[in-house]
Amino acid sequence: MQMRPAELAAIRAGEVEVAFRRWERPRVRVGTRMRTAVGLIEVTSVDRVAVSSLSAADARRAGAVSLAALRQGLDRLHPDRPVYRIGLRYAGVDPRHALRESVPDAAEIDEIVAWLDRLDRASPAGPWTRATLLLIDELPATRAPDLAQRLGRDTPAFKQNVRKLKERGLTESLDIGYRLSARGAAVLDQEGHRRPVPDRPVPVPGIPLPHLGAAATRALTSHGVASLEQVAELSEAEVQALHGVGPYALRHLRAAMGAAGLTFRDDPGGSPAAGSTTEMS
Structure with a gap:
């Protein structure tokens, strides 16, 4: 079950409790725990529903801007398939x-x-x-x-x-x-294996970079940036100036950092990277 970074962050924050999907048959079952970028997400319910039965409350619980927007999103792809309402909750960090x-x-x-x-x-x-x-x-x-x-x-x-x-x-x-x-x-x-680089440092712990595309990932790693905590030590302008980092990569970096409670160094409304204990997959 695929979920966007913003959707995952909202589930973790308790702002989204359900998701709606058009499937031929249920692809998850109650009790399933999915490993995601923000940690474990547990499936609490799976119910087949009629589009006509959806309410404004369903839209709010799903994080949709309106009931009309929720219905339009469901009608965009595979309108012939049944609709399932999946209850979701944040179940903790990935062990x-x-x-x-x-x-x-x-x-x-x-x-x-x-x-x-x-x-x-x-x-x-x-x-x-x-x-x-x-x-x-x-x-x-x-x-x-x-x-x-x-x-x-x-x-x-x-x-x-x-x-x-x-x-x-x-x-x-x-x-x-x-x-x-x-x-x-x-x-x-x-x-006692002979490792390729005997003096290779122990991998820096931290939250790995999200999927940004090959060019953006190479741009960051070539500058020694391999985790979100290291990204948070930079300003957004410094990251954007790296060749290969475009709007797509910045958008996904912001979403992943927001889900982890991190921000760019020059974001006045964010919290500092130091001391953050949030985990991602």
């Missing part, structure tokens, strides 16, 4: 954030290593876990197809493998590609 930034002790590393070994033994394509971790360490912020090609894997299978590593907090997704987490680095170091 993977704290996990990937925590350095495991010896017992935890032994458990992770045993799990990686099981994945390797179960893979029909042969061992892949350490090679994948080492490649991500060597080439952070690199497109998944390029990484998959270097390992001789097809892109969907490669992405599926990386998701398994991400679930254990060993990697994290960026707008382009991935990076090794502090937890993943600790595992490789404990096993």
Whole structure:
């Protein structure tokens, strides 16, 4: 279930409680918890409704400017499909954030290593876990197809493998590609793997950049900006001046920063980045 950054921020703030979608059949069920850019969003209800039964109260709960606007939005795409009202609530931060930034002790590393070994033994394509971790360490912020090609894997299978590593907090997704987490680095170091850059610093903790497009992401990362907290240390004018950062990227940066309780340095109405504990996926 796709949701816009502004919609996610409103759900987190308690300003939006429902969403309306036209589906052939329900795509979520009650109790489903979705990992999003603002944390966990839980589905509290799923009901099929008639467009004619929608009210102004439904529009307000969905964050629509009016009942007419809500109905027009539903009629814009797939008007032949039934309408579902999905109850939503913010259910807390994504637990993977704290996990990937925590350095495991010896017992935890032994458990992770045993799990990686099981994945390797179960893979029909042969061992892949350490090679994948080492490649991500060597080439952070690199497109998944390029990484998959270097390992001789097809892109969907490669992405599926990386998701398994991400679930254990060993990697994290960026707008382009991935990076090794502090937890993943600790595992490789404990096993004695020769890492591509021995003096590579531990990944800076923080909220990853949202999806901005390749040009904008490269512009920011080339200036050492890889998290929203680092963006908040800059003025909006400084970010806009970077070649490759256009209106689309700025709009998504503002939405992601707003959802995380951050603002640009020169925003007089915002709160400072320091001390922020809000997490994103």
